Amino acid sequence: MHSRREFLKCLSLTSVAALVSPSLLLPRTSEAQASSTAQGTDAWRISGSHWGAIRARVAGGKIVEVKPFEYDKYPTEMIQGIIGLVYSSSRIRYPMVRLDWLKKRHLSDTSQRGDNRFVRVTWDQALDMFYEELERVQRDHGPWAMHTGLVGWRQTGQFHSCGNHMLRAVNMHGHTLSTAGDYSTGAGQVILPYVLGSTEVYSQGTSWEIILKETQTLVFWGSDPIKNLQVGWNCETHEAYAYLEQLKHKVAKKEIRVISIDPVSSKTQNYLNCEKQYVNPLTDVALMLGLAHTLYSEKLHDQKFLDNYTLGFEKFLPYLLGTGADKTPKSAEWAARITGIDAKRIKELARLLAKGRTQLIFGWAMQRQQHGEQPFWMGAVLAAMLGQIGLPGGGISYAHHYSSIGVPSSGAAMPGAFPLNLDPGKKPKYQSVDYRGYSQTIPCARAIDALLEPGKVIDYNGQKVKLPPYKMAIYCGCNQWHRQQDKNRMKQAFRQLETVVAVDFTWTATCRFADIVLPACTQFERNDIDAYGSYSGRGVIAMQKLVDPLFNSKTDFEIFKGLTRRFGRDKEYSRGMDEMQWLEFLYENCRKENSKKFPMPPFREFWKKGYVLFPAGKPWVRHADFRADAELNALGTPSGFIEIFSRKIANFNYPDCPGHPVWMEKSERSHGGPKSQRYPLWLQSAHPDKRLHSQLCDSEILRASYAIQGREPLFMSPQDARQRGIRHGDLVRVFNDRGQVIAGAHVSADYPPGVVRLQEGAWYAPTGPKVGALDTYGDPNVLTQDIGSSRLAQAVSPNTCVVQVEKFRGTAPAVTAFGGPQEVLPR
Ligand SMILES: Nc1nc2c(c(=O)[nH]1)N[C@H]1C(S)=C(S)[C@@H](COP(=O)(O)OP(=O)(O)OC[C@H]3O[C@@H](n4cnc5c(=O)[nH]c(N)nc54)[C@H](O)[C@@H]3O)O[C@H]1N2
Ligand SMILES: Nc1nc2c(c(=O)[nH]1)N[C@H]1C(S)=C(S)[C@@H](COP(=O)(O)OP(=O)(O)OC[C@H]3O[C@@H](n4cnc5c(=O)[nH]c(N)nc54)[C@H](O)[C@@H]3O)O[C@H]1N2
Numbered sequence: 001m002h003s004r005r006e007f008l009k010c011l012s013l014t015s016v017a018a019l020v021s022p023s024l025l026l027p028r029t030s031e032a033q034a035s036s037t038a039q040g041t042d043a044w045r046i047s048g049s050h051w052g053a054i055r056a057r058v059a060g061g062k063i064v065e066v067k068p069f070e071y072d073k074y075p076t077e078m079i080q081g082i083i084g085l086v087y088s089s090s091r092i093r094y095p096m097v098r099l100d101w102l103k104k105r106h107l108s109d110t111s112q113r114g115d116n117r118f119v120r121v122t123w124d125q126a127l128d129m130f131y132e133e134l135e136r137v138q139r140d141h142g143p144w145a146m147h148t149g150l151v152g153w154r155q156t157g158q159f160h161s162c163g164n165h166m167l168r169a170v171n172m173h174g175h176t177l178s179t180a181g182d183y184s185t186g187a188g189q190v191i192l193p194y195v196l197g198s199t200e201v202y203s204q205g206t207s208w209e210i211i212l213k214e215t216q217t218l219v220f221w222g223s224d225p226i227k228n229l230q231v232g233w234n235c236e237t238h239e240a241y242a243y244l245e246q247l248k249h250k251v252a253k254k255e256i257r258v259i260s261i262d263p264v265s266s267k268t269q270n271y272l273n274c275e276k277q278y279v280n281p282l283t284d285v286a287l288m289l290g291l292a293h294t295l296y297s298e299k300l301h302d303q304k305f306l307d308n309y310t311l312g313f314e315k316f317l318p319y320l321l322g323t324g325a326d327k328t329p330k331s332a333e334w335a336a337r338i339t340g341i342d343a344k345r346i347k348e349l350a351r352l353l354a355k356g357r358t359q360l361i362f363g364w365a366m367q368r369q370q371h372g373e374q375p376f377w378m379g380a381v382l383a384a385m386l387g388q389i390g391l392p393g394g395g396i397s398y399a400h401h402y403s404s405i406g407v408p409s410s411g412a413a414m415p416g417a418f419p420l421n422l423d424p425g426k427k428p429k430y431q432s433v434d435y436r437g438y439s440q441t442i443p444c445a446r447a448i449d450a451l452l453e454p455g456k457v458i459d460y461n462g463q464k465v466k467l468p469p470y471k472m473a474i475y476c477g478c479n480q481w482h483r484q485q486d487k488n489r490m491k492q493a494f495r496q497l498e499t500v501v502a503v504d505f506t507w508t509a510t511c512r513f514a515d516i517v518l519p520a521c522t523q524f525e526r527n528d529i530d531a532y533g534s535y536s537g538r539g540v541i542a543m544q545k546l547v548d549p550l551f552n553s554k555t556d557f558e559i560f561k562g563l564t565r566r567f568g569r570d571k572e573y574s575r576g577m578d579e580m581q582w583l584e585f586l587y588e589n590c591r592k593e594n595s596k597k598f599p600m601p602p603f604r605e606f607w608k609k610g611y612v613l614f615p616a617g618k619p620w621v622r623h624a625d626f627r628a629d630a631e632l633n634a635l636g637t638p639s640g641f642i643e644i645f646s647r648k649i650a651n652f653n654y655p656d657c658p659g660h661p662v663w664m665e666k667s668e669r670s671h672g673g674p675k676s677q678r679y680p681l682w683l684q685s686a687h688p689d690k691r692l693h694s695q696l697c698d699s700e701i702l703r704a705s706y707a708i709q710g711r712e713p714l715f716m717s718p719q720d721a722r723q724r725g726i727r728h729g730d731l732v733r734v735f736n737d738r739g740q741v742i743a744g745a746h747v748s749a750d751y752p753p754g755v756v757r758l759q760e761g762a763w764y765a766p767t768g769p770k771v772g773a774l775d776t777y778g779d780p781n782v783l784t785q786d787i788g789s790s791r792l793a794q795a796v797s798p799n800t801c802v803v804q805v806e807k808f809r810g811t812a813p814a815v816t817a818f819g820g821p822q823e824v825l826p827r
C-alpha cells in the first residue's frame with residue numbers, strides 16, 4: 001500500500017501582527033513585498049510549515065512578527081496563528097504523569113483517565129517510567145500489546161519528523177502492533193488499485209496549465225480546493241492558486257464551464273462564482289448512476305473506449321439498466337428520488353459531460369463515509385463511459401485539492417528523512433514476533449474496535465484480521481482524540497488500556513487521556529530542512545530555529561535519544577550525529593543526487609540564504625501513457641485495464657462491496673433516509689478553513705476570528721435556524737444517540753436546509769471523564785459513528801452522521817478544552 005510516507009520516499013529517489021489581508025486570494029503586490037523586505041533583515045529568519053514558508057522576526061528572544069516568504073504569492077491567513085501556537089496557554093510546560101497512574105502504574109483506575117489531574121515530574125523520571133513500561137509490556141505480554149498509533153500531521157521538517165523518531169526508538173526496543181491505511185483516503189486508496197491500478201489519491205495529476213487550455217467542462221465533485229490547498233504535507237508553496245485565479249477569469253468570460261457538485265456552497269464555488277449543483281448528501285453514487293444510465297440510453301457513451309481500455313462493462317450493464325436481479329433501472333428518474341435533483345437536470349448534466357472535453361475532479365470527503373469505496377469506483381466508471389481518461393484536460397482526478405497536485409513536478413530529488421527503521425543488520429532488544437495469533441497490522445480506523453472487541457476477526461481487503469486487545473499505546477505526531485470517531489465509545493475503550501504515552505507540544509485531548517505526557521517543542525524551536533512543494537518539488541527550504549525550546553520542552557530527537565539511552569542504543573539511534581550534522585547529511589545527500597541536473601550550493605551557503613529553488617516542471621497529463629498504449633503501459637490492475645467489474649473483489653463475496661459499483665442505502669441519512677425522522681440534519685465534518693485539523697485551534701488569535709461565544713461554529717441554513725428559534729450567534733446543542741456538544745450558531749445561506757457543518761479538529765472539551773459527558777466546545781467526533789466503510793477498506797466513515805440541533809437554554813458550562821491540566825501534588 002502506498003502511504004504518503006512511501007510516496008515521499010519515492011519522490012526523494014526519483015525525482016503578532018494583525019491578520020493578513022482580508023482575502024488570501026488577493027495576490028500580494030510587488031509594492032507590498034518591497035516595503036516588507038525594507039523593514040530590516042537582521043532579526044528575520046526563514047522557516048517552513050504546512051501553511052507555507054514564512055519569514056519571522058525575533059526580538060528580545062520572542063517571535064514578534066510572521067510574514068509570508070516572498071515566493072508565496074497566495075499566503076494563508078493561518079500563518080498568523082503561528083505566534084499564538086508557540087505562545088499558547090495550552091503549551092505543555094514539563095513532563096507530567098496522571099495522578100492515579102503515578103500511584104498505581106499499569107494497575108491504575110482507568111475510569112479516571114481524562115479527569116485532567118496530572119503531577120509534574122522530571123525528564124529523568126518520565127523517561128524512566130516510559131522505558132519501564134516498554135520493558136514490562138514486551139516482557140509480560142509481547143509485541144501484540146504495544147501499539148504505536150498511526151503518525152498523523154506531525155509538523156514539517158525532514159529531520160525532526162517526529163513520528164520517525166518515535167518509531168525508530170520503539171522499533172529498536174521491540175516489535176509492535178502497527179496500522180494500515182490512513183484517515184484521509186482509507187476507502188479510496190484500497191478501492192482504486194483494483195480499478196485504476198494505483199491509489200490515485202496521492203498521485204500527481206494532470207497539470208492545471210493543460211486543464212486551463214483544454215478543458216471545456218470542469219466538475220469539482222465534493223472538492224473544495226480554495227479551502228483545502230491552504231495546507232500541504234510538506235512546506236506548501238500555494239502555487240496552485242495562481243491557476244485557480246486564471247480559472248476564475250475563464251469562468252467569468254465563459255471560456256470554461258465549471259460545475260461544483262456539493263451539498264453546500266463551498267469556498268471554491270464562492271470564489272470562482274461557478275455553477276452550483278446541489279446534491280443530497282451521501283447520494284453521489286445514485287447521481288452518477290443516473291448520469292451513466294442517461295449516457296447509455298442516449299448512446300452518448302464512448303463504446304470504443306470501453307472496448308479498448310476497460311474490463312467488465314457488460315457485467316455492470318444489467319445492474320445499470322435494471323435487467324439484473326434488482327429489476328430497477330438506475331434511470332435519471334430513479335436517481336432524482338434519491339439525490340433531490342430533477343430528472344431533467346440529471347439528463348442535461350449527462351449531455352453536457354458528454355459534449356466536449358470534460359475533466360472530473362473529486363475530493364475526498366465523499367469516501368470518508370459508509371460505502372466510501374463506491375463513489376470513487378463509480379466515478380471511474382462514469383469517466384470511462386465518457387471516454388476521456390488520458391486526454392489532455394479530460395478524464396478523472398482524485399486529488400487536485402491536495403498539496404498543490406496539478407502543479408508540475410520539477411523532477412528534482414528532495415531531502416530524505418530521519419530513518420524510522422533500524423539500520424541494516426541491527427535487531428531490536430526484544431526480538432519476539434509472537435503475536436499470539438493476533439494480526440500484526442490492523443486497519444488504523446479499527447483501533448477502538450480492537451479494545452472493545454478483543455480477538456474479533458474482521459474482513460479487510462480479502463484478508464482476515466484478528467484484532468488484538470493491545471495494552472499500551474504511544475501517540476506522537478497525531479491527535480488520536482481528535483481524529484477518531486465516536487468519543488464516548490473511545491472513552492469506554494481507553495479504560496482497557498494499561499498505559500498511554502502522548503508526546504506533543506500542546507495539551508490536546510490525547511494528552512488529557514494519556515498517563516505519561518512528554519513536552520516536545522514546536523517546529524519553530526528547532527533547526528530543520530524541508531521540501532518546498534510536496535509534489536511540485538520546487539526547492540529545499542531551511543527551517544531556521546526562531547527561539548529555543550520553551551519551558552521544559554525538548555526536540556523529539558532529544559526525547560527519543562533519551563529513551564534509547566535507557567537501553568544502551570542512543571549512539572546507534574543518532575548515529576553519533578547532532579541536529580546540524582544530520583541536516584548537513586540529509587542536504588548533502590540530496591545535493592549529490594541532484595548534482596547532474598539541478599546544481600545546489602553547499603550546505604553552509606544554503607543555510608545562510610535559507611532556500612534553494614528549482615526550475616518548474618513540465619506540464620503533464622495523467623493516464624496519457626496508458627491511453628497511448630494500453631499494453632505497453634498497462635495499469636496496475638489484475639487485467640491491466642480499467643476494471644469496471646473486479647473479479648478479485650467479487651470473489652471476496654462482501655455484501656457491502658460487490659464486484660461492481662452499486663448504490664446502497666446508508667445506516668443513517670438525512671433527506672428522508674434512515675433515522676432522519678428523529679435526527680433530520682446531516683452533519684458533515686469538513687476540514688477546517690482556519691486550522692489544520694486540531695492544529696492551531698489553541699491559537700487564540702485565530703480562534704477568535706471564527707469562534708462564536710468562544711465555541712466552535714455550527715454552520716446551518718437560515719431555514720433550519722428559523723424553524724428552531726435560533727439566531728446567528730446563539731449557543732446551540734447538537735446531539736444524537738452517540739453524544740452531545742455545545743456550539744455557536746453560524747447561520748449562513750451557503751448551507752441548504754437539512755445540512756449542518758462542524759469542522760473537524762475542534763478540540764474535544766468534555767465536562768468530565770464520564771461516558772456521555774457534554775462537550776463544551778463543539779467536536780464533531782462526539783457525534784460521528786465509528787464504523788468501517790465496508791469489509792473491503794474498513795476505513796473511517798465520519799460523514800455518515802445525522803443529528804438534531806436546538807437552542808441551548810440555561811447557563812452554558814465553561815469551555816474546558818484549553819489551558820492544560822490541573823496540576824496536583826502526588827498524594
Ligand atoms: N469527523 C472527522 N474526523 C476526521 C476527519 C474528518 O474529515 N471528519 N478527517 C480525518 C483526516 S483526513 C485526518 S488526516 C485526521 C488528522 O488527524 P491528526 O493528523 O491526528 O490531526 P492533527 O490535529 O494534525 O494532529 C497532529 C498532532 O501532532 C502534534 N504535533 C505536530 N507536530 C509535532 C511534533 O513535531 N512533535 C510532536 N511530538 N507532536 C507534534 C500536534 O500538536 C497535534 O496534536 O483526522 C481525521 N478525522
Ligand atoms: N484548510 C485546511 N485544508 C486541508 C486540511 C485542513 O485541515 N485544513 N486537511 C488536509 C487533509 S489531511 C485532507 S485529508 C484534505 C481533505 O480533503 P477533503 O476530504 O476533500 O475535504 P473536506 O473539506 O472534508 O470536503 C470537501 C468538500 O466535500 C463536500 N462533501 C462532503 N460530503 C459530500 C457528499 O456526500 N457529496 C458531495 N458531492 N460532496 C460532499 C464538502 O461539502 C466539501 O465542500 O484536506 C487537506 N487540506
Ligand SMILES: [Mo]
Pocket residue numbers: 183184185
Ligand atoms: Mo487527511
